Amino acid sequence: MLESAAPISLPHLATPELSLVVPSYNERANIAPLVAAVGAALGDIAWEILIVDDDSPDRTWEEVGRIAMTDPRVRCLRRVGRRGLASAVIEGAMAANGAVIAVMDADFQHDETILPAMYAAIAAGADVAVGTRYALGGGTGEWDERRVRMSSFATRIARALIGNRTTDPMSGFFMARRDVFAASIYNLSNQGFKILLDLLASYPGKLKVVDVPYTFRNRRAGDSKISPMVIAEFAFLLIEKLSRGLVSPRFVLFALVGGLGLIVHLLVLSALIGLKLNFLPAQVAALLVAIVFNYAVNNEFTYRDRRLTGMDFVGGLVVFAIICSIGAIANIGVANLAVEEHASWSIAGVAGAVMSAVFNFGGTSSLVWGRRRWRSAS
Ligand SMILES: Nc1nc2c(ncn2[C@@H]2O[C@H](COP(=O)(O)OP(=O)(O)O)[C@@H](O)[C@H]2O)c(=O)[nH]1
Ligand SMILES: [Mg+2]
Incomplete structure (x- = not known):
């Protein structure tokens, strides 16, 4: 009792x-x-x-x-x-x-x-x-x-x-x-x-x-x-x-990092061509460097609060690269469509870039940095 x-x-x-x-x-x-x-x-x-x-x-x-x-x-x-x-x-x-x-x-x-x-x-x-x-x-x-x-x-x-x-x-x-x-x-x-x-x-x-x-x-x-x-x-x-919530700060950062990534891509490409590499392997190498650069910078800044480390970092990079490759296809598709609709090449180019930025942002924010991980953040 x-x-x-x-x-x-x-x-x-x-x-x-x-x-x-x-x-x-x-x-x-x-x-x-x-x-x-x-x-x-x-x-x-x-x-x-x-x-x-x-x-x-x-x-x-x-x-x-x-x-x-x-x-x-x-x-x-x-x-x-x-x-x-x-x-x-x-x-x-x-x-x-x-x-x-x-x-x-x-x-x-x-x-x-x-x-x-x-x-x-x-x-x-x-x-x-x-x-x-x-x-x-x-x-x-x-x-x-x-x-x-x-x-x-x-x-x-x-x-x-x-x-x-x-x-x-x-x-x-x-x-x-x-x-x-x-x-x-x-x-x-x-x-x-x-x-x-x-x-x-x-x-x-x-x-x-x-x-x-x-x-x-x-x-x-x-x-x-x-x-x-x-x-x-x-x-x-x-x-x-x-902008009354229309423009998300994360998207602005993501797009800025994308712009920086383009500069990195062109720098690596011109350096490799300067080293007498053929265009195709030089372009592939420059693309890989740009993808890793974009991923690392976004992980460090844009998604600082959900930063991936260790094996999560590696897994995230693979998913990021896959999504960005699909984004590149979407980019080309939209730009091509714009050209067919008689848009100038510059407008078509911008339309393609916006398309892939939105696609990559949407895809990676949920599939790379969206999954909850129960680990200590330091
Ligand atoms: N929960 C939480 N608290 C934070 C974070 N960053 C800062 N703080 C707290 O917010 C308060 C202000 O931060 P502090 O570093 O002093 O900023 P400062 O006064 O501008 O130098 C302190 O009580 C911090 O401990 C965070 O990421 N998470
Ligand atoms: Mg303080």
Whole structure:
């Protein structure tokens, strides 16, 4: 017979009013201090914190799990085989229980002591509260001049896109009611770092936005994951939003890589012909080099979040080459049809190239990089 157990006392079981969504990648040392700092800052507001960790090699998720054992307000979403800040934030927001959701970094660069002021702004009727570095009372802290210039340039472009609704549309620190996220969810881009900008551009109605100033701090521990790719992703987010979703950033990258591949092809071809090789073997060799080049560059950049490694890389290359060969046949077919319809050779050539770009993109995005793989992404 079961003995009647002593009542379990579970602390902090109030329904959260505020859910903090914190994307993390290699932030192990920051988690415990972050939870403590958030708790101290929020006082009476019932909160939960969702750390969305992309299977960090430093096992950040393990540290979150350890803290969650004694504090059910702390939750871990461990994503395996995927990378990406924006998609992590979106998934965290969808799993949140609070009526209000805050997005915040794990590295202490965002000042958690303004969370109550942001929450008060929402309670007073704002839809979105933005932690801003660019309003009176805020600042970019110890950034060097180049980073300040780059950031303020990007901010100006972003404000041109969404209007003067906030002084800091590029902020990674903001709060919004959960229904604001829910109403925008199908329009949000899964790529990139600029989720607030995306949210403001995607929401189907008018949003009341309030700025709350703070000073950006230095990272507490660990390294920044910002890279040139992040800047490219910003440009692609703009393209996607300005074209109202018609042009996918991935397709733009894929087509650009294709253009580069053509240049590589011609360079190799001219070098081999210079070495007195016959045209046909030279052309075949140049084609093979171009295919491997396109595949490797797309794997590294266009599909960075689903990058293939090891044997998957080799298998992907074979499928990629097969699809591109079929794409080449489609290219010739369409160009030939255009010529028969009396199009000029240049228009026919472009039609063929567009045809194979679309075909190759469609085929490889699902058959090469579309299959889910359960492995650690690092
Ligand atoms: N889940 C997840 N979090 C990420 C990823 N990249 C960055 N982060 C987190 O996003 C926040 C901001 O990243 P950080 O590298 O500090 O960017 P920076 O502040 O612009 O240098 C930090 O909490 C990171 O741990 C990612 O690919 N996946
Ligand atoms: Mg940071």
